[in-house]
Amino acid sequence: MLLILHPDTDKHSEEYRLTIEHLECLADVSYRVHDIQGKQQKLTEIYLLGDTKKLSSDEISALPAVERVIRISEEYRILGRHHDEKRTTGFEYNGVTFDQDSFHLFAGLCAVDNPKNVEEMMRALKAHGQQCTRMGAYKPRTSPYTFQGHGKNCLPYVFELAGKYDIKVIAMEITHESHIEEIHEALEQTGNPTGVMLQIGTRNTQNFELLKAIGRQKQFPSLLKRGFGITLNESLNAAEYLASEGNANVVFCLRGMKTEAGNPHRNLVDFAHVPVVKRLTRMPVCVDPSHSVGNHDRDPSGILDVIHAAAQGVISGANMVLIDFHPHPSEAFVDGPQALTIPDLPRFLDDMELCRETYLKRQKIYQTDL
Ligand code: PEP
Numbered sequence: 125m126l127l128i129l130h131p132d133t134d135k136h137s138e139e140y141r142l143t144i145e146h147l148e149c150l151a152d153v154s155y156r157v158h159d160i161q162g163k164q165q166k167l168t169e170i171y172l173l174g175d176t177k178k179l180s181s182d183e184i185s186a187l188p189a190v191e192r193v194i195r196i197s198e199e200y201r202i203l204g205r206h207h208d209e210k211r212t213t214g215f216e217y218n219g220v221t222f223d224q225d226s227f228h229l230f231a232g233l234c235a236v237d238n239p240k241n242v243e244e245m246m247r248a249l250k251a252h253g254q255q256c257t258r259m260g261a262y263k264p265r266t267s268p269y270t271f272q273g274h275g276k277n278c279l280p281y282v283f284e285l286a287g288k289y290d291i292k293v294i295a296m297e298i299t300h301e302s303h304i305e306e307i308h309e310a311l312e313q314t315g316n317p318t319g320v321m322l323q324i325g326t327r328n329t330q331n332f333e334l335l336k337a338i339g340r341q342k343q344f345p346s347l348l349k350r351g352f353g354i355t356l357n358e359s360l361n362a363a364e365y366l367a368s369e370g371n372a373n374v375v376f377c378l379r380g381m382k383t384e385a386g387n388p389h390r391n392l393v394d395f396a397h398v399p400v401v402k403r404l405t406r407m408p409v410c411v412d413p414s415h416s417v418g419n420h421d422r423d424p425s426g427i428l429d430v431i432h433a434a435a436q437g438v439i440s441g442a443n444m445v446l447i448d449f450h451p452h453p454s455e456a457f458v459d460g461p462q463a464l465t466i467p468d469l470p471r472f473l474d475d476m477e478l479c480r481e482t483y484l485k486r487q488k489i490y491q492t493d494l
């Protein structure tokens with residue numbers, strides 16, 4: 125059972141005290157308080173866990189701090205929708221809003237290689253009005269003998285350059301909980317010039333200890349990639365691990381499924397699940413066409429398969445696109461062949477804007493049915 129308190133309920137108020145007192149007396153029921161800082165107000169939600177079936181919704185609704193009560197299913201307790209359209213979605217981070225109505229592009233380097241390429245990328249993003257990017261410092265590689273990423277050594281220049289070019293949020297994969305502290309320290313050292321969204325890669329979707337560590341910290345939001353060989357339900361439960369530890373600022377990212385059926389693409393594109401994730405959960409949904417498609421091939425009209433896949437995701441309502449770019453793909457240490465180049469950037473942005481507008485127009489066509 126979920127209790128939504130009146131907005132901006134003061135934890136020192138009499139209403140809050142009486143409400144908590146009542147909850148503490150319930151037999152076989154424990155509670156967990158979850159605060160959500162919105163743009164205008166703070167929302168407090170209380171999750172009742174345990175034997176809640178015997179509780180009367182009317183009685184709990186009557187508690188002084190409670191605005192309303194929602195009976196929730198076992199699945200995705202925090203991140204799920206539970207047939208309640210009024211619950212807010214998403215979060216704000218470093219001045220950027222991420223929710224199921226927002227739209228952001230995260231074009232950038234799969235792997236940071238040197239300051240020159242990072243700067244070229246960021247300069248191009250700024251010139252085209254972008255405020256987010258992707259930059260891989262810790263790379264999970266199939267072979268232990270290939271480039272593993274520059275790790276913490278590259279963080280200071282990546283963050284400084286992000287500040288120089290007004291980049292507000294960098295999606296950056298971490299593969300171990302110690303990387304959270306390394307990122308935190310590098311941001312402090314450089315004077316917090318930018319923000320970081322911690323990415324959990326598809327190989328770590330069910331690394332529960334990593335998920336719990338990321339969920340325990342409150343500084344950074346996270347982007348969870350769908351596991352490439354598990355069900356959607358299993359991946360959504362992985363996201364719930366983050367939220368259950370206290371940090372529900374999570375974006376869910378589709379990135380294709382590993383199967384021979386996807387050939388000649390690297391993975392089978394699964395962007396038809398964009399609306400499914402939006403229906404089942406309150407998470408903003410991202411698509412990663414680069415790691416789904418994994419090549420630089422184009423159709424007879426000249427449009428890259430990667431861009432077609434991105435368009436399919438956006439036209440279905442994706443809130444974010446994570447996409448590999450590189451100023452000189454032949455110099456890239458990781459995933460060069462699938463990277464788009466700087467001259468591709470304006471065309472890609474125009475295309476994505478068109479797809480986003482089309483999605484909004486599509487929504488209007490169906491709004492009368494609701
Ligand atoms: C990446 O985004 O760089 C990456 C490794 O993606 P994935 O975890 O989806 O393979």
Ligand code: MN
Pocket residue numbers: 234415448458459
């Ligand atoms: Mn990659």
